[in-house]
Structure formats: C-alpha cells, structure tokens
Amino acid sequence: MPIVTVKMFEGRTDDQKKALVEKVTDAVVETTGASKEAVTIVIEEMTKNHYAVAGKRACDE
Known part of the structure; x- marks a missing residue:
C-alpha cells in the first residue's frame, strides 16, 4: 500500500490538486x-512563512 505525501505551498486550485493526485497515482501504479x-x-x-531554506523564509524572498 504505497502512501505518498506531497508538501507544497498553499494556493493551488482544487482542479490543480485533482490533476496532481491523478498523475501521481498513475505514476505510482506504473512504477x-x-x-x-x-x-x-x-x-x-503550508504557508510560505512556515518554510525556510538557508536561514531565509520563503515569504521573505
């Protein structure tokens, strides 16, 4: 039972998330x-203020 977690910034539409889930599912099935x-x-x-790289939050760029 493969479980895939996708972490991403908020703001995608429901249609984008639906397409993502469909394509990731297909890739897991295929591979x-x-x-x-x-x-x-x-x-x-997640919000951009909850993610940082090299000491800088994504919201500060």
Whole structure:
C-alpha cells in the first residue's frame, strides 16, 4: 500500500490538486505495480512563512 505525501505551498486550485493526485497515482501504479485502489496520496499545504531554506523564509524572498 504505497502512501505518498506531497508538501507544497498553499494556493493551488482544487482542479490543480485533482490533476496532481491523478498523475501521481498513475505514476505510482506504473512504477510499483500497485493497484490504483492501494495508492494513498496526502497533500500537506503550508504557508510560505512556515518554510525556510538557508536561514531565509520563503515569504521573505
């Protein structure tokens, strides 16, 4: 039972998230041989002030 977590900044539309889930599911099925019903996708959205690289928050760029 593959479980895929996608972390991304908030702001995508429902249509974009739907397309993402469909394509990621298809890729997992194709590469692992798992059934579509066994694939779980979790989308975790975050604000830019909750993400930083090299000591700088994404919202400060």
